[in-house]
Amino acid sequence: METEQKEIYNMPRIGEEAPHFVAKTTQGEIHFPEDYKGKWVILFSHPADFTPVCTTEFMTFASMQEEFKSMNVELIGLSIDSIYAHIAWLRTIKEKIKWNGMENLEVKFPVIEDIKMEVANKFGMISPKESTTQAVRAVFFIDPEAKIRTIMYYPQSLGRNFEEIKRVIQGLQKADAEGIATPANWHPGDDVIMPAPGSCGLAKERVESQDAETYCLDWFLCFKKEKK
Numbered sequence: 001m002e003t004e005q006k007e008i009y010n011m012p013r014i015g016e017e018a019p020h021f022v023a024k025t026t027q028g029e030i031h032f033p034e035d036y037k038g039k040w041v042i043l044f045s046h047p048a049d050f051t052p053v054c055t056t057e058f059m060t061f062a063s064m065q066e067e068f069k070s071m072n073v074e075l076i077g078l079s080i081d082s083i084y085a086h087i088a089w090l091r092t093i094k095e096k097i098k099w100n101g102m103e104n105l106e107v108k109f110p111v112i113e114d115i116k117m118e119v120a121n122k123f124g125m126i127s128p129k130e131s132t133t134q135a136v137r138a139v140f141f142i143d144p145e146a147k148i149r150t151i152m153y154y155p156q157s158l159g160r161n162f163e164e165i166k167r168v169i170q171g172l173q174k175a176d177a178e179g180i181a182t183p184a185n186w187h188p189g190d191d192v193i194m195p196a197p198g199s200c201g202l203a204k205e206r207v208e209s210q211d212a213e214t215y216c217l218d219w220f221l222c223f224k225k226e227k228k
């Protein structure tokens, strides 16, 4: 029994291929990853429809959905609720809820019905010490090759930071495009980190070859300047 439980709650890790699934959603059936070829995907779970923190999260995500689209990112939500509960909740959000300067928000991204917890279990979105019937606030950042690149895992009581979710996508896309890394608290426009040299020769070369575009604090900590 214990082995079975462990398998159910297993979570895929960073660097692994995201589990495949077919699911019924508020926007029709989706096939993952086939329907998302060439796109980044943010797959996120929330504990339940018609709950306060989740409502503020959905409004915030809905207010940013076009911005994510412009970054080649598709959003997919999930909770252990029926499609009818999702529809009723999304209609209530649009028609009745005003919060933090946001109102009349239509959630256009698909929200998965996962009554049987099939998708939630594949992604380890259930944390049984928190709840065996509701998902935690998990966020899976999945790249265009369907590989998991970042995971966030928040408890039910803590609303997520959507600026941080955007920053993660910006950082991952920047690192992929330029082969760099991003320092603590990086934001677009800040200087980025050059990968540490892997040999004594490269370390010497790195320090001696600083130019107008780069600077080193030591051989292992070199930055590339961003154009201001």
Ligand code: BEZ
Pocket: 047, 048, 051, 052, 053, 054, 055, 134, 156, 157
């Ligand atoms: C909420 O979204 O407010 C919530 C959901 C489940 C448990 C606790 C809080």
